[in-house]
Amino acid sequence: MLSTSQIEELVLILTRMLKMHTVAEVGMLPEAFITVCSVFVALLKYSSSHGTLNLVTSVQEASKHAILACLDLSEKHPGQILHSLYLLKETYLYGNGENFNESGNIELRSYVVEVCIKQLLPWIVTTINELEEEIVLGVLETFHSLLLQDCDIQAMRLAKTLVSSSWFCFSFGCLGLYPTEKMKCRVYLMLSSLVDVLLGNGSGKPIRDSALYLPADPVDLLFLLGQKSSHNLELSSCQSAILLVLYTSSLYDERLADEKLVLASLDQYLLVNSRDLQYGAADSLAVMRLVNLYALFRGLAKMNYQIPYSSKAESILFQLMTENEWDLPSSGIHSVSLKWLFQQEKISKLLSYQILRFSRSTSSNGTDIIVQGRNDRILSKEAIAKLVAAGDNYGATIFVCLLTDLAKDNGQEHDIISVVTLMETIITIFPAASNQLCLCGIGKAIYTLCYDTSHTFSPQIVKAISVLSFKILRLVEPEILSSDENWLAVTMKLMENLDTSEAADRWNQGSLVVIGVLSLVLHHSTNEVLLEASKAILFNTSLVSAINSIIDAAHLKGPALVDHDEGTGIGESLIYVLLLNYFSLRSLPAVLPEFVDWKNFFDLPNRMQPLSFIGIHCHDLCRLMHFGSSLVKLVASYSLLQLLTRLSDQRDKNHFELKCTVGYLMSVIGVLEGLIFYSDLRVAMNCGLCLSIILGWEMLDMQKTTLIEKNSWCRLIVEELAMSLAAPCLATKSFINHHKPAIHVAVALLRLQKVPGWMRSVFNDTCISCIIENLSATNVNTEMVFLFRELLNSEYLKTAHIANLNQMLQACRQYLYADITQDDQSDEHVKKTGTTSNDVEEVCEFLIYLMSSESSPDMDSRGSHIAIGNKQLLEEIELFCRTLTVEDDS
16 A cells, blocks of 8 residues: 555656656657556555645646647557546546545646647547547547536536537547447537536437437438437437437537538428427427527528528427427527527517516526526527617517507516516617617507506606616617607606605605606707607696705705715705706707797896796806805706806897896806816816806996906916916926816907906917917817917917917827827717616716717807817817918908
């Protein structure tokens, strides 16, 4: 009996011998090599070798070197490769017992599988034509022994590697090269074990049971499949095995025979065995595999070229699906099969039920169904989403009909919610699915769920419908909504279930999502769709009252409002109300052109008249901007900018003057001036633009007053701008961008009829020269060119300034032309922002993104747009050059 230390010593010696033999340092006679392998195996079987962690590395190296040493010598000495394979198998078994702790066992088994995948498999595939049958059988037996450990993750790893290397085709190639019973038995038994691992324990039993009777040629398999098997148990068993082989191989894109032959054989099988299939006790899993297999080859025939098929066989298959219990998600399915099935209108009802089963399963566990331990080629949310988005099948129609049926037939609440949730996920995965669902009538289905049902309209269903509606309206193309009148009724129903009587800090998440849906309806009205639904929202008295209550509650907080951010009840409600107000301001001109008298928003608090539609007065927005949290400031500033822009446009068109006191106007200006250098550039930009609009009205210098001249804050803003831009080594692109808001204020002051006298002292020759010196082709932006254009108009620029600017702008042009494609790509990336896992957070984030992208943050002081991007900068440079040309001509 050998001791542990003796075994360790012998193992080290034998491992060193095998290593030296592999690298050709020391040769070894075939007999000596076989003896070394045999002794090594015997040592592994000694009980005293068990539990010795020191042996793991040596055993790994020995098994690998034994294999490597034989791969080039197999033709001359087949016995060596067989003994090295024997050592490899025993090494795996050595790591599969209780010899080590779990980590040691896993390490050893993983190493053996690695040798099989990296060394043995490529070798056997490339040299099969040169090998003796005995060696091929040895390799197959080795792989087979590893697959028999079907509970092992390493067996699954090996199985997936084999099928990714076209193992089914390789196996039948072996049968062609070595047409012996021994090879046939080994091939089919190994395939049965491979199927066991891939599809689950016991799945390969039909192949094992029929291994002795199955032919070696795939064409003969197809012939056998097309025979009538009535009362012939042996033939029936063979046909089950053949279908399983064809199904599993095709699942991994292997074709054992010509597609035309396979489809003809399947047709024949259905035709001659229809009675047995329809009236016999068909296994549901076998039926599902037959369906998937038939659908695959019908789908391939449609994709590649026209292959004749039997319409009667198709009818038999559909009848079989109708009369038998089958479960689409329970077995692996090829994407081509899935698509073909969803293109068959005749089985839409059957597929509808399968979708319901799938939605139930995914809602209960939150993940895709795992088919017997495997997660590839399954019916997944991604696969269904791809179908629905494609539009070349009945996927979207099936979902719409399913939801309608559940609503009309008083379906269970959890079924309705699970189907709605699945549709939400589908839209998230493939946004184009929203278009297809709308084209197929999802609006009508939601309408049915809202009205034509005896089901209780519970808060859970309201929340689910609201989230689905939001995701659809977020992504659908406006023109698709133009003819859908159901959204008016849906909008009314959602507003009915919006509990506006609750206090501001107690609005639930469902109510907030409904506000998000209403905001998107208003957004779509700017594209001249959903106009009636938008009117219903704008003039909903309960909603108007609730908004006023929330604004009043926020004002009562005073300076403490800053502590009520989106993490608090009132803060969250306030943000959503402000978002709704913003989209209302955008919608009003589209829904009711010329209806709104925008100066009513600018009334003094003591003579303010309540609005009959959704809207927040100017002074209320200013108070929220002054006291609110950062997010409240952001949304309120966008609303104020929208309001002032509308008011300014109406004022210019109708030529009226605002009836407000100078004190009121100065209070608004004071709030805006205080936020010009706010940390959030979007807030600062909005305030800069608002301030420039008000300055552009030139109301403060009427009646010979000189309020602008004496306004220390305006002067401070302009001086800070000039000093910062002129300071050396500070004018980076990000630094200049930070001063965009102040530039708009400076331009507005330069455009006044009575330009403050201190402007020329601030922008003196030295200051302008320093600013130009700090500019380069890479840091200049649209606002900077805009500023210099106005300085040029105001005759602040000297000849030297203009020459230097021209040189810099020409260099900027060249840089921009090279970079303009990159700019487009980055802008596209912004549009593809991801979503969060929380519905309310997702709604808020998207509405803010939509608001930011709609309200172009770059506008001149008159309210005309100067959008972001290289193209807009090029346009501004062109405007500067034209202005310069006009100056030269004059």
